[in-house]
Amino acid sequence: MSIFPDSMRNRLRSTFTGQLDGPPDWVLALDTGDDAGFFAPDSATWAVHGQTATIVAGVRALLMQSLHPGALAGVHDWSRYKEDPLGRLAGTIRWIFTVTYADTATAIDASNWVLKLHERVVGRYIDAQGRDRPYAANDSELLSWVHLAFTDSFLATAKLWSSPIPGGPDAYVREWAKAGELMGVPNPPRSEAELQSQLRAFLTSGTLKSDERVAETVRFLRRPPLARSMMPGYGILFAGAVSSIAPEYRRMLGLNPARIAHLLPTVAATNLVLKVIGNMLGTGPGPSELAARRRLARLAAAGAADAAAVSTSAA
Template identity: 60%
Template sequence: MRNVLREWRAELKQTFTGTRDAVPDWVGRLEEGDDTGYHLPGSAVWAVHGSMTTIVAGIRALLMQALHPGALAGVYDHSRFREDPLGRLAGTIRWIFTVSYGSTAAAREASAWVLRLHESVRGKYVDGHGVVRSYSANDPELLRWVHIAFTDAFLAAHKIWGGPIPGGPDAYVREWAQAGRLMGVDSPPLSEAEMRQQLDRWYDDGDLRSDERVAEMVAFIRNPPLHPSLRRGYRMLFAAAVSSLEPKYRDMLGLQPPRLGPFPLPVRLGTKVTLGVVHLALGRVGPSEQAARQRLRRLGFAA
């Protein structure tokens, strides 16, 4: 049993960080730096991003992002999501945790690294009105969509399965707006209501699109190439992400609320149990937060 648990823990680490055993090098570097960074212990960002709810949020964000044809084209045409889906996931996690826990220099460097990767991501797509458009992954409007989809997903999942947020939902949106600015988003939303208004504008204006590419992406997100030991838990987390979506977006994705025959699947309870098991396997405090606390103590701040 102990060997099974050890193997399961290793597979979880491989999925989220890209390495089975050792802590990734970038995590250790979060101890470096000469300032506190953009976010501190007790912040809304630390509360949300230090929670296991980020796993559900990540799935929800990927589903939502697929609805913008420009954002989907960048992933579909330029990323290696089919051959190396975990590599893309690990890169996204690296950026999120570096901005959340790193020094300001580390956060800026990580964001600049992502923007450099985006420079070659260009092409054409058919928008929600049937018009062929050119795109670049660093287009301000696409960056805004990705930022808001992530912020909405992290907040929505945490409101359902997480604990209290210091300052409430508005504080999280306001604090995480800094991540948007680092990525070139001009005037990101600063409240939950403003974020919701901007998100729904794409839907109301008919800019989102559901087609065969979206269906293919949804099928891939539903059944990614995970280790067999992780698949049952992932099915519950995918169901959680689906259940957390607003019905209008869920309908566009061709998804239905999870059911067991004629009965609704008890997603809230099942997800809470699943996240609790993952939390037990990975530890109470993640290595990124531990590294940040080490830096803060070195700088003389209580951590």
């Protein structure tokens, strides 16, 4: 029996899924499909995406993505993140978990759906050199930066606050390159070294930019419109996200790693909050993983039945 009231757990779940009661329909549908999907239960991807450190990773990824003025222009011009930040979060979570746990056809369809939504996201922005440039959400440069920021964030937070990654960091980067391919990313990195090299190329080329629009995004992410009861814990998670960002990007964001109450190191404080969240949500696999495991069990049973039928026929 959980020591946390249902109202608190439901509020936390609704923050991530946009639905107050029970798993969303798209989660329940993950037990359908005719194959195992792109990633197996023993994969690095399941290990990384199945742990609470992904909450910090999501905040970190948004901070990192804001440093590309083209990517940020698309969010600023087209997204309703200020009016409906939880809706945007729920949509991102849906894509991540669908690609991670669904059968291959569903994962491909989910990615194509996002790309279709991106087709109308076009406009102009001022780059880091002060030049007026066009942007489109499906431009290869923007897709690459978003993929790099995502992969780097989920890897960095997993290394700090999750259990060891099967196959190590290289396995996660290599596996999640498939998600990049589904989204049209050219040459996604396939090792941690390649990941850092591609990130560094954006930095040294002068592509990234720090300006008032970035500062506005940071202010919003520091204090999003969450329930008041959630803000103390979120503040710690935000500090954890900041502490996990490399100094050169942190400086561009105008952020410094903080210490919570000058007593508990940020990493330890973040770990504590993540454990509390894990206890609130319950131990064991989450609904998406459980649905995927039901699909895999069904496919295994069907395969065994087919094999038995063939054996009987041969006899």
